[in-house]
Amino acid sequence: MLSAGSIRLVDVTRTFRVYHDRGRTLKEVFIRRGRAKYTERYALRNVDLNIRPGERVGIVGRNGSGKSTMLKLIAGILPPQSGDVEVRGDVASMLELGSGFHPDFTGRENVYLNGTIHGLTRQQVDERFDDIVAFSEIPDYIDMPVRTYSSGMQLRLAFAVAAHVTPDILLLDEILAVGDERFQRKCMQRIEDFASGGGTIVFVSHEASTVMSICDRAVLLDNGSVLADGPPAEVMPDYHRLLAAQDDPGHIPSVEGAPAPAITPHDAIPGLPGWGDGRVVIRRAWISGPDGDDHRFVSGDAVRVHLELEAPEPVADEVVLGFRVHLSDATLIFETDTASEGVAVTGVDGTRTVAFVIDALPLHIGWFEVSVWAMSPDGAVHHHVEPSFGFHVYPARAGLGMVALAGHWDPGDQQGSPRRTPAGSEHTNA
Amino acid sequence: MRALGGEAALAWPLFRTLTIRALRQRYKGSVLGVLWTLVTPLVMVGAYWVVFKFLFGSPIPNYALFMFVGMIGWGVFFTGIQNASGSITGNAALITKVNFPRAIVPLATVTANGITTAVMLVIAVPLCLILRQGAWLPILLTPIVLALIFVMTLGLGLIVAGLNVYFRDIEHILTAIGLPWFFLTPIFYTFASVSKTVTQEWVLNLLHYGNPIAPGIVALQDALFWGRWPAWGDLLYTAVAAVVLMIAGVLSFQHLKREMAVEL
Numbered sequence: 001m002l003s004a005g006s007i008r009l010v011d012v013t014r015t016f017r018v019y020h021d022r023g024r025t026l027k028e029v030f031i032r033r034g035r036a037k038y039t040e041r042y043a044l045r046n047v048d049l050n051i052r053p054g055e056r057v058g059i060v061g062r063n064g065s066g067k068s069t070m071l072k073l074i075a076g077i078l079p080p081q082s083g084d085v086e087v088r089g090d091v092a093s094m095l096e097l098g099s100g101f102h103p104d105f106t107g108r109e110n111v112y113l114n115g116t117i118h119g120l121t122r123q124q125v126d127e128r129f130d131d132i133v134a135f136s137e138i139p140d141y142i143d144m145p146v147r148t149y150s151s152g153m154q155l156r157l158a159f160a161v162a163a164h165v166t167p168d169i170l171l172l173d174e175i176l177a178v179g180d181e182r183f184q185r186k187c188m189q190r191i192e193d194f195a196s197g198g199g200t201i202v203f204v205s206h207e208a209s210t211v212m213s214i215c216d217r218a219v220l221l222d223n224g225s226v227l228a229d230g231p232p233a234e235v236m237p238d239y240h241r242l243l244a245a246q247d248d249p250g251h252i253p254s255v256e257g258a259p260a261p262a263i264t265p266h267d268a269i270p271g272l273p274g275w276g277d278g279r280v281v282i283r284r285a286w287i288s289g290p291d292g293d294d295h296r297f298v299s300g301d302a303v304r305v306h307l308e309l310e311a312p313e314p315v316a317d318e319v320v321l322g323f324r325v326h327l328s329d330a331t332l333i334f335e336t337d338t339a340s341e342g343v344a345v346t347g348v349d350g351t352r353t354v355a356f357v358i359d360a361l362p363l364h365i366g367w368f369e370v371s372v373w374a375m376s377p378d379g380a381v382h383h384h385v386e387p388s389f390g391f392h393v394y395p396a397r398a399g400l401g402m403v404a405l406a407g408h409w410d411p412g413d414q415q416g417s418p419r420r421t422p423a424g425s426e427h428t429n430a
Numbered sequence: 431m432r433a434l435g436g437e438a439a440l441a442w443p444l445f446r447t448l449t450i451r452a453l454r455q456r457y458k459g460s461v462l463g464v465l466w467t468l469v470t471p472l473v474m475v476g477a478y479w480v481v482f483k484f485l486f487g488s489p490i491p492n493y494a495l496f497m498f499v500g501m502i503g504w505g506v507f508f509t510g511i512q513n514a515s516g517s518i519t520g521n522a523a524l525i526t527k528v529n530f531p532r533a534i535v536p537l538a539t540v541t542a543n544g545i546t547t548a549v550m551l552v553i554a555v556p557l558c559l560i561l562r563q564g565a566w567l568p569i570l571l572t573p574i575v576l577a578l579i580f581v582m583t584l585g586l587g588l589i590v591a592g593l594n595v596y597f598r599d600i601e602h603i604l605t606a607i608g609l610p611w612f613f614l615t616p617i618f619y620t621f622a623s624v625s626k627t628v629t630q631e632w633v634l635n636l637l638h639y640g641n642p643i644a645p646g647i648v649a650l651q652d653a654l655f656w657g658r659w660p661a662w663g664d665l666l667y668t669a670v671a672a673v674v675l676m677i678a679g680v681l682s683f684q685h686l687k688r689e690m691a692v693e694l
Contacts, residue, residue: 076529116447
């Protein structure tokens with residue numbers, strides 16, 4: 001027996017028929033009976049999910065990953081094709097604010113209508129009416145028809161009603177963009193109060209920062225399956241990786257296509273555009289990540305910067321290899337070379353690949369470019385390519401900026417300090 | 431799965447609110463408001479009176495009042511079904527976003543129509559008492575007959591509301607068959623008055639019992655207009671139809687509601 005506020009999905013599958021040519025009239029149904037063309041598309045495929053009372057779960061995923069379907073299944077709006085959906089307790093779904101509003105009715109009438117749709121009795125609406133109006137901040141308009149409201153006013157009233165339904169489970173679908181920033185904070189506060197009161201929240205969002213700040217658990221859906229499930233700080237990097245993989249590569253500034261940056265005192269250097277004496281040529285330079293991608297990473301990924309060398313003639317001397325990570329405006333992020341780190345690359349003959357190994361990429365967000373070079377210990381440049389390649393970094397946690405500083409907040413000595421997950425800590429400065 | 435008891439507890443306030451909404455919505459912003467409920471049938475009765483009394487010379491006494499009484503039954507029934515057919519599709523935004531007992535939507539729609547149509551009784555009952563054709567006691571059966579017609583309408587309303595989600599033609603089909611159905615129902619004639627032209631017994635029986643609403647209308651006219659006790663057959667027929675259609679309506683809606691949110 002599940003207790004109030006818990007949700008259990010057992011092996012749930014939900015498909016949709018995507019009709020190529022939808023027959024919706026009787027004639028079409030009879031004439032085309034049995035041969036209507038459609039493709040069965042999985043919205044959710046064999047999903048298992050257990051949500052305990054009081055959990056704040058963020059469901060993330062790309063468009064079409066099944067997030068909204070999952071919410072509708074939990075809300076009871078859609079039945080699953082197979083499997084079980086068990087929900088205990090009262091559910092309030094804010095899938096679309098104000099969907100029950102009738103434009104010709106006054107705000108007051110709509111409050112009653114919306115309240116009863118969300119399962120309140122008239123008496124309960126009576127009791128909460130003043131609070132609802134106060135929360136919505138539109139007392140002067142409450143007896144005017146809703147069609148005279150601005151869309152912001154409608155949303156505020158709708159949120160106010162929804163906020164005064166007291167469910168065990170609150171389902172939210174990307175609707176926190178209500179009103180101005182101050183009103184949004186009020187909504188967030190309301191949601192946090194609900195959560196700290198032990199209510200279960202299931203929240204669908206595209207926005208990582210909202211999930212990080214509200215939720216203590218994140219579920220990543222892709223193609224109808226659960227890809228990852230755990231603390232937001234652990235799940236969000238996977239989400240960003242998915243998003244990154246989806247980015248159209250055409251939108252990434254192509255470094256190869258950039259105008260040849262270099263003056264070449266020694267003509268006809270084969271390989272990349274650049275300059276140098278050509279005794280050692282960098283045939284190819286690239287960066288690789290955990291899943292073989294070469295230009296999109298998530299902060300904290302283990303990556304390697306590779307330099308593929310070719311020496312037309314054997315080089316007996318040591319070769320100094322270096323690279324520099326910078327922004328496209330040449331702001332230096334990091335630079336190093338083999339000699340300064342006490343590594344000697346010698347005896348280059350034919351081809352060789354040298355790599356710089358980064359255990360955890362400390363960059364946070366942005367587009368970074370890399371320049372590479374090969375030179376002799378006395379400073380004669382064999383080959384210098386600037387820039388050679390670039391890569392994207394997506395954040396693995398909250399915060400802004402180029403570099404991810406590892407660390408966490410220490411809230412100091414607080415009496416009765418509220419429970420805080422590390423992910424929620426960026427609110428400390430509010 | 432929500433327990434049935436919980437669903438009923440949730441259903442009542444919502445049913446009330448939606449019924450009130452439907453009532454207010456119908457005449458919101460119109461000057462005459464609920465009076466339109468009377469104006470429309472009165473205008474129709476006037477036109478039919480001209481046609482059938484003057485041009486065809488109907489033998490029925492107080493002919494306009496007779497037609498008006500029949501139209502109450504017809505209005506509860508057919509307009510109720512018609513309104514119900516588009517009720518779910520018309521509330522798609524609600525159905526796809528909030529979970530609540532969906533059957534409330536057509537039920538509230540039919541109920542709102544039943545209430546507005548019943549306003550016609552305010553005119554019909556006093557007039558029938560004044561221009562009485564028979565005893566007054568049978569008038570007491572009027573609410574029972576109307577209640578039976580109303581339950582029939584609820585059941586049929588559930589069926590058409592559910593079907594219309596999957597086949598949007600239902601609404602149009604109802605519009606198309608509305609007028610012929612109206613003419614085949616004994617509203618501006620009685621089966622007795624047409625028995626000279628229609629001599630075959632089986633045709634009359636078919637018109638009487640092949641039309642689910644005909645016995646109810648006849649019983650209503652008997653009780654309210656003619657002041658005589660309705661035939662047992664008509665009452666029993668309507669009662670059975672009410673029970674059967676209600677069960678069929680609940681069962682079919684139970685089945686059809688599952689995939690509603692997908693189809694809308």
